[in-house]
Amino acid sequence: MRLSRYFIPTLKEIPAEAVIPSHRLMLRAGMIRGLSSGIYSLLPMGYRVWKKVMEIIREEMDAIEGMELHLPALNPKEIWEETGRVEAFGDTMFHISNRDLVLAPTHEEIITHIAQAFVHSYKDMPQIWYQIQTKFRNEPRPKSGVIRSRQFLMKDAYSLDSSWEGLDESYQKHYDAYCRIYSRCGLNYFVVGASSGAMGGSGSQEFMVESDAGEDLCAFNLESGYAANIEIASSSIPKAGRVEENPPAEKFDTPQAKSINDLVEQFGIPEERCAKALVYFADETPYLIFMSGNDQLNEAKLQSALGTNTIRPAHEEELLALTGAHGGSIGPVALKTSVQQIADTRLEHANGMVSGANEDGFHYRNLDLDRDADIQRYVDLRTVLEGEPDPIGGQPLKVKKAIEVGHIFKLGTKYSEALKAHFLDDQGKEHPIIMGSYGIGVERIVACHIEQRHDKDGIAWHPSIAPFHIHITGVKVESDMVAEHAGRFEKELEDAGFEVLYDDRVGVSPGFKFKDADLLGMPLNVIVGEKHLKDGNIEIKVRHNGERHIVPVADVVATCRTLIDAMMNAEN
């Protein structure tokens, strides 16, 4: 391929709207062009990479006997109403304004609809169906280039099984396939236990790439092997527990104490003897929630505990109406109204506690939550902090930002029940199909690849998904000697099976060409210039480590082969 004829609109200057490296470099390398917030055109250089990622995904999905299909992006709203997900997605789902149609944000409903029609026997399963398609989500705030956008490509796979053991097998197959996919795409990744959120289901894991541009926090310890999304991460931090003396609860004056820190500072109360109260509404039902000391409520955990995804903190007026006090003076006893109460497990059976008196300026001390409070449930609600002991080996947790590049779910029967996708077992008994769902964000793989493989000059592609394997820089192609050799290398390398981009532009200075080559980032740059050619040599530059090899003209193809093979086999 000749660069003079190929459409690669590189930019010297960085468009102002791009902040993170992958976004800047995709724009500068002429891979993408923004159309509107969260909507991008994929230009030829970018689309080549996308296609390679999709091909790797296809190969690995086919290897676990997945079958690719193609589903409608336009869906009748009705089917989404049957599973309750029009409401669950809310404003995140795009609605067509002149028909009762929606733009599919994912495809569980459609898959289940097909299964309901055709999969009726345990003999028909297992099945793995997958699609690589455009999905639509009305993200309230698109950001970070293609990492969070309104229209994006996703590989979604769905497994259908007749038993829970079968689901476990299908899930494991996907887990293994995903590891191969990310490795082949040249990514450093890790896997964390994850929240299933409003997807429903019994378990899920996320494939993560560590990055400051990430939107998820993960807690992990490499030694013990514990790794979890902060949404579900726990630690073995000690409970508040019980103190020996257990006098009756007693109200006391706390006119200046609005926070846990105030109580600690003004009254010398140890932080772990304080029970912080919060009021949240879940689907418009209020809940009084207690946390130990300054522990941070984890809203994701609260959502799963309450089985909803619509929660919000109460407003000041609501606090007063429900409890009789403003924030800072709320507690478990003497509540103005009857409110359901939930507490973090750290507070279980705790006594000797201090908490609000539901009267501004007063608290109770010596509270025994078992004796004095009416807490219905104790669940893990706190957000873990870096340094706390992990729950497996008690090793200190690290907390890092990461980008989610894949998510695998054991869905179970939520969708098959809602859409009546049933089968008969070998006893002739009817059951809902047991499902799994497995997603990969295609553009996130590309973005993460660039996040992990770039320097100040540009991208440094892994050969597996590089737009071209080899860049040939013709230094002064006006010279017949240069043009002849470069043209010949182009042909020989292509004949050897490489994808080659030959910078044959006339009248472009060497420096300009080198800068473009570094920006575009092909794994190898074969530099054809009079400088080495007059000695019968060619320079080959390795993009990711800057190594330069001077080799005889006759060895160019063999050297490229060796260098590319080495990169393909290297650990990421």
Place this chain on the structure above:
RNA sequence: CGGAACGUAGCGCAGCCCGGUAGCGCACUACCUUGGGGUGGUAGGGGUCGCGGGUUCAAAUCCCGCCGUUCCGACCA
């Protein structure tokens, strides 16, 4: 949805406070020059100054409204 900033040529920006000819760099076109790290020069083409109102003899500039984009936060199956 809360907070903030920005919108002037394809890209990066100045001009706006203090109203009066729309500018600079890059990119683009032509010619010359250079030829191993974004060569140097000469001459050009390209903009309803986001949109709509208002004030004024006169608005990129002042006022009001809207739209768009980005950042922080909320949200994110």
